[in-house]
Amino acid sequence: MSDFIYLASQSPRRRELLGQLGVRHELLLPGDDEDAEALEAVQAGEAPEAYVQRVTRAKLEAALQRLQRRGLPPAPVLCSDTTVALDARILGKPADDADAAATLAALSGREHRVITGVAVGEGGRIEQALHVSRVWMREIQPQEIERYVRSGEPRGKAGSYAIQGRASEWIERIDGSHSGIMGLPVFETAALLRRFNVDF
Numbered sequence: 001m002s003d004f005i006y007l008a009s010q011s012p013r014r015r016e017l018l019g020q021l022g023v024r025h026e027l028l029l030p031g032d033d034e035d036a037e038a039l040e041a042v043q044a045g046e047a048p049e050a051y052v053q054r055v056t057r058a059k060l061e062a063a064l065q066r067l068q069r070r071g072l073p074p075a076p077v078l079c080s081d082t083t084v085a086l087d088a089r090i091l092g093k094p095a096d097d098a099d100a101a102a103t104l105a106a107l108s109g110r111e112h113r114v115i116t117g118v119a120v121g122e123g124g125r126i127e128q129a130l131h132v133s134r135v136w137m138r139e140i141q142p143q144e145i146e147r148y149v150r151s152g153e154p155r156g157k158a159g160s161y162a163i164q165g166r167a168s169e170w171i172e173r174i175d176g177s178h179s180g181i182m183g184l185p186v187f188e189t190a191a192l193l194r195r196f197n198v199d200f
Helices: 012-021 036-040 048-070 097-107 142-151 166-170 178-182 186-195
Strands: 005-007 025-027 077-086 089-091 111-122 125-137 171-175
Touching (some): 005 012, 012 178, 036 048, 048 077, 048 089, 048 111, 077 097, 077 186, 097 142, 125 178, 125 186, 142 166, 178 186
Parallel strands (some): 005 025, 005 077
Antiparallel strands (some): 111 125
């Protein structure tokens, strides 16, 4: 039984969702010697769901090595990764404001998928879960996109939007998990943590 976990993510939304579950956690973030962004590079011909599963596992394996290197007390480690897929196209974090605007224009009036992977590991054991939500976005006017991009909210967000922010008014409906779209599907996460005997 463990009364805390390590969270290998800088996302304040994931911290907030773990807090809602009552899971005590400590951050286990990459050091300057690690190229965390390189783990998120898309491989040629990779399907969005396969991409998320691979990246989530790679992040977890890097975090487990980090835990060992730093000589920290043992506890389960949790990693997560989210991407937005428009058909077979992976829409990750925008490179800049122009990229964010182009992504939002592509999503306007369309259905897309938000794919979130979760992985928990301890010792040599790793378990993963994947949640796919379908999201319908209303048509967004160019001036709305421009104003939203100017707000800075799309930066660092898969698909260039945050469902918990101003973009929520564009979402007609979802079929899936609201918390998964935020970056951590609570149902799947809780089930994984219970399998690792985490007390919450």
